[in-house]
Amino acid sequence: MSKPAVFEAARRPGGGIPALSGGLGGARSRTAKEAAIGGLLFGSGAVSILTTVGIIVVLVWESLAFFRRVSVSEFLTGTVWTPLFVPQHFGVLPLLVGSVLVSIIAALIAIPLGLGSAIYLSEFSPERLRRFLKPVLEILAGVPSVVYGYFALTFVTPLLRPLIPGLQLFNALSAGIVVGIMVLPLIASLSEDAMNAVPRGLRQGAYALGATKFEVATRVVTPAALSGIVASFVLAISRAIGETMAVVLAAGMTPNLTLDVRQSIQTLTAYIVQVSLGDTPFGSIEYQSIFAVGLLLFAVTLGMNVFGRWFLKRYREEYA
Amino acid sequence: MSAGRYSLEAPAALVARRRRGKVFQYLCLAATLTGVVTLVVLLADVLIEGVAWLTPTFFTEFPSRIPARAGIKSALYGTVWLVGLCALIAFPLGVAAAVWLEEYAKKGWLQTVIQTNIANLAGVPSIVYGILGLAVFVRWMVAFTGGRSVISGALTLSLLVLPILIIASQEAIRAVPGSIREASYGLGATRWQTVRHHVLPNAMPGILTGTILALSRAIGETAPLIMIGALTFIAFVPDGPRDQFTVLSIQIYNWASRPQADFQHLAAAAILVLLVMLLSMNALAIWLRNRYRRER
Numbered sequence: 001m002s003k004p005a006v007f008e009a010a011r012r013p014g015g016g017i018p019a020l021s022g023g024l025g026g027a028r029s030r031t032a033k034e035a036a037i038g039g040l041l042f043g044s045g046a047v048s049i050l051t052t053v054g055i056i057v058v059l060v061w062e063s064l065a066f067f068r069r070v071s072v073s074e075f076l077t078g079t080v081w082t083p084l085f086v087p088q089h090f091g092v093l094p095l096l097v098g099s100v101l102v103s104i105i106a107a108l109i110a111i112p113l114g115l116g117s118a119i120y121l122s123e124f125s126p127e128r129l130r131r132f133l134k135p136v137l138e139i140l141a142g143v144p145s146v147v148y149g150y151f152a153l154t155f156v157t158p159l160l161r162p163l164i165p166g167l168q169l170f171n172a173l174s175a176g177i178v179v180g181i182m183v184l185p186l187i188a189s190l191s192e193d194a195m196n197a198v199p200r201g202l203r204q205g206a207y208a209l210g211a212t213k214f215e216v217a218t219r220v221v222t223p224a225a226l227s228g229i230v231a232s233f234v235l236a237i238s239r240a241i242g243e244t245m246a247v248v249l250a251a252g253m254t255p256n257l258t259l260d261v262r263q264s265i266q267t268l269t270a271y272i273v274q275v276s277l278g279d280t281p282f283g284s285i286e287y288q289s290i291f292a293v294g295l296l297l298f299a300v301t302l303g304m305n306v307f308g309r310w311f312l313k314r315y316r317e318e319y320a
Numbered sequence: 321m322s323a324g325r326y327s328l329e330a331p332a333a334l335v336a337r338r339r340r341g342k343v344f345q346y347l348c349l350a351a352t353l354t355g356v357v358t359l360v361v362l363l364a365d366v367l368i369e370g371v372a373w374l375t376p377t378f379f380t381e382f383p384s385r386i387p388a389r390a391g392i393k394s395a396l397y398g399t400v401w402l403v404g405l406c407a408l409i410a411f412p413l414g415v416a417a418a419v420w421l422e423e424y425a426k427k428g429w430l431q432t433v434i435q436t437n438i439a440n441l442a443g444v445p446s447i448v449y450g451i452l453g454l455a456v457f458v459r460w461m462v463a464f465t466g467g468r469s470v471i472s473g474a475l476t477l478s479l480l481v482l483p484i485l486i487i488a489s490q491e492a493i494r495a496v497p498g499s500i501r502e503a504s505y506g507l508g509a510t511r512w513q514t515v516r517h518h519v520l521p522n523a524m525p526g527i528l529t530g531t532i533l534a535l536s537r538a539i540g541e542t543a544p545l546i547m548i549g550a551l552t553f554i555a556f557v558p559d560g561p562r563d564q565f566t567v568l569s570i571q572i573y574n575w576a577s578r579p580q581a582d583f584q585h586l587a588a589a590a591i592l593v594l595l596v597m598l599l600s601m602n603a604l605a606i607w608l609r610n611r612y613r614r615e616r
Contacts, residue, residue: 003556034511034512037512038420041416041419042419044412045420048434048483048486049433051479051482052441054456055448059448059451078547113355117348117350117351119356120349120352123347123348125352134350138602139599139602140355142537142598142600143595144539144540144542146572149576150366151362154369155361155362156574181358184354185355188352188355188374206398208565210336212337215341217344239443242444244446244447244543245569245573248543249576269445269447273447273543273546274548276454276549277546288542291455294448294451297447298445298448301443302444305443306440309440
């Protein structure tokens with residue numbers, strides 16, 4: 001190959017000096033190989049898009065079949081949910097209220113404890129203690145949901161029953177408590193990240209003005225990290241709504257429209273599990289109903305996630 | 321000694337402010353310790369309830385109606401099959417997607433859409449993946465998957481853990497210094513050669529850590545597998561990816577949901593096995609991460 005030709009090859013996109021790159025294939029096949037690999041990699045990235053499209057198509061498709069039999073307004077405003085026995089009623093409110101009830105209890109537990117943990121870890125904790133606490137919180141987050149369910153049923157409920165008269169064996173309270181413990185590490189870690197992102201200069205400025213550590217933590221760092229903190233709350237509550245096994249084991253399978261936390265309830269997720277545990281034939285209305293409930297669950301959690309992320313972006317202070 | 325003109329004592333208001341700060345600090349510490357204490361209580365509870373049931377036969381017997389004869393053999397095999405297949409499917413897909421997003425994709429709408437989409441998928445409840453798996457892998461692709469089979473479960477869980485794996489891999493790839501890429505390009509390497517020989521080897525400890533954490537999520541998942549029908553009473557071990565199966569977490573659910581005390585003990589014993597698997601995976605991930613940190 002003449003000298004100019006070598007330079008010509010090197011100038012082509014993806015080209016190089018053939019002698020150095022093995023020679024045999026030459027620059028053209030190397031470019032083709034590069035393009036093929038690029039395509040494969042993109043294909044892998046596109047799997048995530050296919051997943052989302054798949055979820056939406058499946059949920060909407062089967063839900064459409066369901067809504068040909070049950071009107072949307074009956075589904076969304078009905079107060080009785082008895083799909084598994086006659087007469088069938090498909091009012092989703094008992095399930096929705098059940099999910100919301102468990103999430104509120106979980107939030108009441110997880111928000112103060114999670115935020116307290118985040119403030120402690122980011123503002124007060126000695127480095128050595130922090131190095132111990134962080135992995136413990138990670139393990140707490142990694143304990144499977146079914147284990148929390150077992151814990152709620154065999155430990156939390158028996159512990160609470162002597163203290164709370166009328167507490168049923170299956171109840172919303174124990175389920176909410178363990179779900180709160182489950183999402184606590186999420187709030188702690190996301191909020192701590194947000195607090196760590198607050199520049200040291202802001203803290204030092206406050207100290208220079210005579211603020212105590214408490215005042216710096218509550219009046220400087222927390223407000224400055226607020227968007228991250230609120231986003232962590234929203235994401236945690238969304239996680240709580242989607243929580244399944246702990247709720248199935250601890251709260252039971254009774255679709256009650258109630259705000260009494262001592263009673264057994266059923267959440268959106270628990271209903272889906274209940275149906276798939278039974279031998280429900282494909283195409284029956286019971287089978288289709290899990291897609292309608294799933295669509296509602298997906299819409300609620302996706303809405304909260306999108307809102308949480310948007311809030312984080314919209315209200316984040318830029319400290320560059 | 322007479323008192324000086326200026327007191328070295330802090331004024332009362334400052335003392336009060338400092339005391340309030342101390343109280344607040346201890347409240348925050350208490351909040352943090354609540355999580356720690358709960359974990360300790362949970363572990364102690366499971367240990368006390370279950371350890372006596374961890375006999376050798378517990379590992380070699382199939383589930384049974386008679387608690388004393390029940391074991392987790394089919395669940396253990398099923399779990400290993402499931403996680404193995406899940407790793408084979410999710411690891412290449414996840415790393416490839418991360419490489420595309422970090423090294424190949426041009427900044428633009430397509431990359432933004434995929435990135436946002438992955439972030440949102442990470443927040444989708446696991447049971448929704450179960451619904452997807454039921455409709456797509458169990459029903460539509462029945463000719464390929466054999467219906468309610470290990471491969472259907474592995475595909476479902478792969479989609480579930482992909483967002484975690486991709487995000488972790490992206491972080492690992494992003495942490496590789498740009499100078500390494502520039503040096504590689506400077507020597508005439510192509511983009512793929514740079515990725516293959518320089519970026520990926522450097523990012524691999526981080527990618528492996530992320531993969532282990534993603535798989536440990538898969539090990540504990542229960543709801544999506546119930547959806548796709550991982551049967552709870554299975555007295556055989558799977559021979560191939562198209563066989564029916566059960567897993568530890570489902571066996572735990574099955575036992576925990578029965579009223580008899582003996583089954584609760586069995587559930588606790590199975591939880592111990594599951595937690596030991598999870599904790600050793602976590603320990604491996606932490607070890608990998610620390611080793612990597614020290615080397616840099």
